[in-house]
Amino acid sequence: MNAKLSQQPDTFGFNGNRTLAQTSPYQILLRAGSHLKLLKQVHAHIITTGRNHHLPLLTKLATSAISSGAILYAQKLFLCAPTVDGFLLSSLITAASKFHFPLQTVLFYRHMLARNISPTNYTYTSVIKACAQLQDPRTGRVVHCHILTNGFSLDQFVEAALVSFYAKIRELKFARKMFDEMPQKSIVSWNSMISGYEQNGFADEAIMLFAKMRELGVQFDSATLVSVLSACADTGALELGSWVHDYVKSNPISLDVVLGTALINMYAKCGNVRKAQGVFELMDEPNVMAWTAMISGYGMHGFGKEAIDLFRLMINQGIYPNEITFVAVLSACAHAGLVQAGREAFAIMKNYGMMPGTEHHVCMVDMFGRMGLLSEAYHYIKDLFPVQPAPAVWTAMLGACKLHKNYDLGVEVADNLFAAEPDNAGHYVLLSNMYALAGQMERVEMVRNAAISKELKKPAGYSVIEIDQKAHLFSTGGMPHPESMAILQFLDELVQQIKAAGYVPVSEAIMHELEEEEKECALRYHSEKFAVAFGLLKTRQGVPIRIVKNLRICEDCHMAIKYISLVSKREICVRDKLRFHHFKDGSCSCKDFW
DNA sequence: ATAGGGTTAG
Structure with a gap:
């Protein structure tokens, strides 16, 4: 809405009172779009023309403010409003939810209840979605009760929102129960359930539910396929993933950037990086996520040079990298032994206003360590001070010590890892191996005893x-x-x-x-x-x-x-x-x- | 006079 104007804020403004007088305040508001500065001008205009008691205007002003990200401004508007009606509150709730202010969504909902204003099905979908974003099971369940008592439990939208909510708070059994009991299952509720499985690590269930969808002849859409492709990527199901690709090619489903990225990711994680490349090259306007998926795909197959070249191309094309892009680049350098390129990539992070996080540290230590630059890796960790290295950083360092047979350093690193995360069963094999290699049998015993007394079991290895x-x-x-x-x-x-x-x-x-x-x-x-x-x-x-x-x-x-x-x-x-x-x-x- | 929903990628 108003895209034309919002892209040209300079052309907007109050060029003399004549223009203003001829235009209705609501029209002016619409033209301000979601530019906070313009909205404030309109607000001033509303006040000076004595219309700040006018709820419809204030409502539009507040929702526009939220769409511009100015949630505080909207909250102040709400608090200063001379009166409050259901329209204002439900507008605030839907806008706050839509523009990712889940806490404020719930707060506005509380105001609604406090004022005895009856919520509608629209309100509930927004509030439930906010509870999912907040990962707040208690509030979500309370709102679910309100839904039941107010008779909105059979609304298609509300039901889909609830299924999605329970899936997102990892109550998958309950989500599935609700889903199964829905008399009318909308495509979004199917999608919510499938994505819920996939996002929580149950790729097989996601794939099985999709199979059921096909069996029953339920129509699916691009969102369904995106989740299915992620599930294929998780489990390495190349055959199903390829089927999805073929389906997209032979059906009127537009291969947009989201679906394209899901395909790239699927092919890369299923071992076919060339196919991933093929999809990437056919994309119209790959965004940062698509580029990152492709860089990451090259990296995990050891194609460090391709990853670096693609990263440079991306920068040259003016695509702004984010933290995950840098993880992909650094990890590619680590796996291909491209230390110098890795150093350079790391150095330019700050040009993009980014602070390296744990994952970047892990990549750097891994990169130095694999190449045998143990002392450099170790100093890198020490130079993090006062930041305490995350356990994953120690794990990378420990792996490097083992690979390059530096057992003295290995023991020191193992001690740090054990101290940092004594309850992680996944480390026990690595720890006890290192102690054993260094001949530190009493430490082997210590690890073993810790594992036994805490009843820790190392994760079972499997291959598919x-x-x-x-x-x-x-x-x-x-x-x-x-x-x-x-x-x-x-x-x-x-x-x-x-x-x-x-x-x-x-x-x-x-x-x-x-x-x-x-x-x-x-x-x-x-x-x-x-x-x-x-x-x-x-x-x-x-x-x-x-x-x-x-x-x-x-x-x-x-x-x-x-x-x-x-x-x-x-x-x-x-x-x-x-x-x-x-x-x-x-x-x-x-x-x-x- | 005023507005609006649930699902999807790295």
Whole structure:
């Protein structure tokens, strides 16, 4: 609205009283758009012409102020208003919610209740959305009660807002119950539910619900597909992701920047960075998120130079990078060993008014550490003082000490990590390995005792491989795969073959198993070896094998899979917690910076 | 005289 005028504020103004006198105050307000300065001029005009008791004018003025971001101004207007009616309050509520002032939305709602003004379904959608943004379950539930008692629980919009609210406060079971019980499910409620699953880490449920949507013949839209693509990216479901892409191409769904970015992200995280590139290159006007997704995609595949070049191109095109862009760039430099480029990128952050945060620190330490610049990495951490390094920074440093076999420094770093986050079970293997390597057996014992007394369990590693659109999961924890005997037999043969080719198992550092039970299923092989063997058994020669793993790949599996790619003449692509490893002809794209 | 909703990307 008024885009033309709002882009040219200089052309607006009070050029003499004649213009003013001929224009109605409301018209002037509309023309002011969402320019606070102009709005204030109009406000002054309203006052000087004695119209500041006029509620409709004040209402429009207040909502315009909110749209310009001036929530305080709007609140003052409200407090100074001679009278208040339902119209003013509901306008304030919807505007405050729409322009992301959730706290004020709820405050205005309280005013509404205090004045015995009856809310409408419009009011409730805005207020519930605000509660979701605030992550405020209590207020949200109270408002839900108001909805029930006032008879708005069957309103399509209100219901969708409630499903979205419960999903966003991670009450997914309840959200699903509401969703299932809705007699009329709008497309937005489907989308809310699917996105709720995906955002909370339940990608499989998101995909299953989408499957149900298709089964029932429910129409879906671009927002649905965006969430589905994110779910595909989470689980590495390339086949479904590609289906979505094909669907978009052959149906009248516009490939806008959001959908395009979701596609880039999906292809990159499913191992096909060239396809991601193809989507990016076809985008009309990629914004900062699209550029960042592409840079990040290059980075996780080890294409550091491509990432840097794209970043420079982005800057040259006048796209303003944000914090996440810099994480993508620095991480790309770390994974490709581009120390100098990383330093330069880090240095220009301040030109964009940004302070490096934890994730940037982790990237820098990781980058120096991987390249063996341990002392530089360590000084980087020390120079953060008085900022206390986050545990993730110590983890990166510890990994570097292990990689470059500096056990003295490693012990010191491990002590810091243990002190910083004694309850994180994910660190225990790394910690006890480092202490064991340094011969500090009493510290190994300490970690072990801490784990036992706090009943901490290290997260179970698993690997997933998608075959004929079906995901097969291999895990040290849960259920064994139905064909595990045959797979194990094949794997044993495979290991004999790669040993003959020169593979020597990398002996694990002395590992203290935390529990006997774990030792029992401490199978001969990690899950990724199982998944690779299964993939070789189930797919034809020439078909690349793609594995998604939840933890980082270990040195031994990395070595073994290099040899497997050699003897089986197969391309094997493993996505681990941090990055991709493309194995081919006996070597890996990560250049052994696993 | 006045306005307005729930879902989606890095």
